Amino acid sequence: MERRFYLNFTFEDWSQWVISHNYPSFIAKQIFEWILKGVNDPFKFTNIPKDLKEKLYIFFDWDLPKIDTRLESQDKSTKYLLKLNDGKLIEMVLMPSLDRVTLCISSQVGCRMNCSFCQTGKMGLLRNLSFGEILSQILIANNELQNRKVTNIVFMGMGEPLDNFDELVKALKVMTSLDGLNLSKHKVTVSTSGLVPEIEALGKEVAVSLAISFHTPFDDERSSMMPINRKYPLEMLKNALLKYPIQTRHGITLEYVMIKDKNDSLKHAKALVKFAHGLKVKVNLIPLNPHPGTAMEPALEENLKAFQNYLETRSISAPVRYSRGQDVSAACGQLAIKRKEELHADPRLLWRQRRSEERV
Numbered sequence: 001m002e003r004r005f006y007l008n009f010t011f012e013d014w015s016q017w018v019i020s021h022n023y024p025s026f027i028a029k030q031i032f033e034w035i036l037k038g039v040n041d042p043f044k045f046t047n048i049p050k051d052l053k054e055k056l057y058i059f060f061d062w063d064l065p066k067i068d069t070r071l072e073s074q075d076k077s078t079k080y081l082l083k084l085n086d087g088k089l090i091e092m093v094l095m096p097s098l099d100r101v102t103l104c105i106s107s108q109v110g111c112r113m114n115c116s117f118c119q120t121g122k123m124g125l126l127r128n129l130s131f132g133e134i135l136s137q138i139l140i141a142n143n144e145l146q147n148r149k150v151t152n153i154v155f156m157g158m159g160e161p162l163d164n165f166d167e168l169v170k171a172l173k174v175m176t177s178l179d180g181l182n183l184s185k186h187k188v189t190v191s192t193s194g195l196v197p198e199i200e201a202l203g204k205e206v207a208v209s210l211a212i213s214f215h216t217p218f219d220d221e222r223s224s225m226m227p228i229n230r231k232y233p234l235e236m237l238k239n240a241l242l243k244y245p246i247q248t249r250h251g252i253t254l255e256y257v258m259i260k261d262k263n264d265s266l267k268h269a270k271a272l273v274k275f276a277h278g279l280k281v282k283v284n285l286i287p288l289n290p291h292p293g294t295a296m297e298p299a300l301e302e303n304l305k306a307f308q309n310y311l312e313t314r315s316i317s318a319p320v321r322y323s324r325g326q327d328v329s330a331a332c333g334q335l336a337i338k339r340k341e342e343l344h345a346d347p348r349l350l351w352r353q354r355r356s357e358e359r360v
């Protein structure tokens with residue numbers, strides 16, 4: 001009998017399961033509460049019958065993904081490489097600050113969007129995460145924190161979240177529902193390269209905060225940086241954003257990685273203001289985090305300031321955001337690729353990795 005991963009059950013699934021095994025329906029709530037508290041051993045569910053504990057143990061797979069690597073940055077963020085139950089690797093980054101704990105999570109193993117500046121894109125798509133695997137990252141992070149809990153979630157790890165729409169929506173519903181993790185919708189941010197139909201569908205299903213990986217206001221440049229723009233060019237993207245229900249004071253976030261001599265000119269700033277006309281947006285200016293295998297460099301400080309100044313004098317909030325954890329390969333995909341290279345460099349490690357992938 002194949003044991004199902006316990007986090008791939010919604011509250012409704014648990015309700016049906018307990019009833020079909022002749023237990024009263026309120027027990028589903030008790031099981032779900034233990035699970036969301038991060039307890040992954042049914043024998044520790046103190047308020048349920050003993051015979052049910054045994055059944056749960058037999059029918060479900062209670063193993064969370066394992067922490068393969070934990071890298072602590074000088075800026076107090078921690079990057080994790082997690083090994084899924086089939087041996088595949090994903091990344092998450094925990095970023096505590098005084099008033100919040102933000103967790104950056106993955107939605108896929110790899111990604112098929114192939115953005116030119118992104119390491120994960122170079123891996124291609126290996127597979128989607130299930131909604132339970134998406135949620136497992138939060139439970140692992142909560143277990144890692146002492147006396148604190150994750151308060152904010154950003155989908156800026158590996159993968160294009162809207163390319164894994166159904167599992168994403170199930171996970172978002174658990175994150176934001178009263179009987180789930182009860183996180184406010186404005187504290188959960190989905191970042192997308194711009195999948196227009198899915199942006200519209202997300203607005204209808206579970207309108208959490210939205211960030212767009214934007215990077216240039218010109219279609220030809222954006223199409224060469226982000227191939228998805230050939231299918232959904234800027235005009236289509238803007239129409240979808242105009243319809244999206246706004247969750248935060250600042251509206252939708254446009255993420256803009258500032259790259260020297262590529263997208264950091266005043267011509268770009270002017271066109272960006274034109275794109276933003278009629279939209280409620282904030283622009284996050286992010287100096288490029290250089291990584292191996294790219295000749296691109298971060299924009300010069302003076303260009304960054306001039307760009308920011310141009311936007312802000314036109315009433316567009318444009319904070320400069322430095323990527324956290326730069327000393328620990330925090331750009332998405334860097335660590336997973338590095339680990340794969342280590343495995344290839346050491347045949348014993350590679351053999352162990354393959355064995356663990358085959359076992360499941």
Ligand code: SF4
Pocket residue numbers: 111112113114115118119120121122157158159160192193213332
């Ligand atoms: S930037 Fe995001 S959408 Fe683009 S390849 Fe990387 S993970 Fe995928």
